[in-house]
Amino acid sequence: MRGPRSLSGQLMLWITATITLVWLVAVGFGALVMRDEFGEIYDSALQETAERLVPLVVDDLHHRGDIDDPQRIEVTRSAPEETYLTYQVRDPAGRVLLHSHMAAAAPFDAPVKVGFWQSRTGRIYTAATADESIFVQVKDSSDERREAMTEGALALLLPVLLIVPVSIAAVWFVVRRVLAPVETLRAAIGGKDGGNLAAIETAGLPQELRPILRSVNLLLARLRAVLAAEREFTSNSAHELRTPIAGALAQTQLLLAELKDAPTKARAQQIEASLQKLAKLTEKLLQLARAEAGIGVAETTFDVADVVAVVVTDFQRAAADGGRIRFSSRLDGPAPREGAADAFAIVLRNLIENALLHGRAGEPVEIEVSAEGNVRISNGAPRMSEEELAAVRKRFSRGKTAAAGSGLGLSIAARLLAQMGVSLVLTSPIPGRVDGFQADVVFSASA
Structure with a gap:
């Protein structure tokens, strides 16, 4: 073609x-x-x-x-040829x-x-x-x-x-000179994405291209407004949804403390479990909505070491099995990267939560930060095929595990990292082993 x-x-x-x-x-x-x-x-x-x-x-x-x-x-003279x-x-x-x-x-x-x-x-x-x-x-x-x-x-x-x-050389020279503003405008428009929606400068453009540039700038302004509205909506929705679910869960737990009848208490416990599952699913759906709104792309920077340290400390303190986490870092100082710290924290939370939830019970979850600022999370798990590794990236897709979950964690992480221009590499088995699961968050060399 x-x-x-x-x-x-x-x-x-x-x-x-x-x-x-x-x-x-x-x-x-x-x-x-x-x-x-x-x-x-x-x-x-x-x-x-x-x-x-x-x-x-x-x-x-x-x-x-x-x-x-x-x-x-x-003729007397010699004849011509x-x-x-x-x-x-x-x-x-x-x-x-x-x-x-x-x-x-x-x-x-x-x-x-x-x-x-x-x-x-x-x-x-x-x-x-x-x-x-x-x-x-x-x-x-x-x-x-x-x-x-x-x-x-x-x-x-x-x-x-x-x-x-x-003539061809002259035409080539003239065409390149005349169309140079078109190439400049094309490159400027091609460089725009969810994290770079600033207006394009009009200096040096010919009169014929200015209406096009004006329309593009108007479109960029509308996109900025839409993305800002989506982010504000998801943030407000997260707060509004968490509050009633947390309230219903708290009331259910108080009811459990007062109930003495075993059959009634068992039904209340089922309601508590359903509310907890709903709370987790709601949290994942809100994260997915924020990822779809493009929160991963931002004209700001964050420090990889600080974000990883905060997230790991939070899991070690709050999670019931946080003692399984083994954290190590080879960074000698700050490792600034482009993107939103909130989006990167959501990525780490999903990857660590998956490792704790679906990894073998009793085996450690190792979190390593390399000298280049890349993050590696590995856990014990059955060996997975290439098809299974590709499948777990999809929404609501889960691997061979009996643990509860929504199947959204890896898809949310992959979506946010793609917006940040960062690679997510999934490997199974872990290199040097016959089993295990490993997730590498690899920043580009120019980052």
């Missing part, structure tokens, strides 16, 4: 083809005119030569007397009386009649004395005319072979 063609390439192609065609048409018309002019020049030379030879031939025949056989005119004109002197009966040294003794294939005649081998002009007793026929070769025409056409065509490349 052919990809999109560039505007500058199409302009250069069509302009070059047009220039070349125009030059070739001009050369063709020039060759036609030149052929007609050459024909007139050759015909004039034939006629002038024949008419000038008539008195000379009559005088020569007068001195020779009667001629029974054709007489060849000998190429002879353009040959002639014959004939009587009214067509008999050849005299002929030039390069002409054959056989009569020319032309009638004994004053005027031009086009034969198979050349063009002939016949001149005669006043009483038409002597006829002089002068002939030039068709090959000579054709050679002259060919050389003349080549003389017109050869400069074109030089002019066309020069």
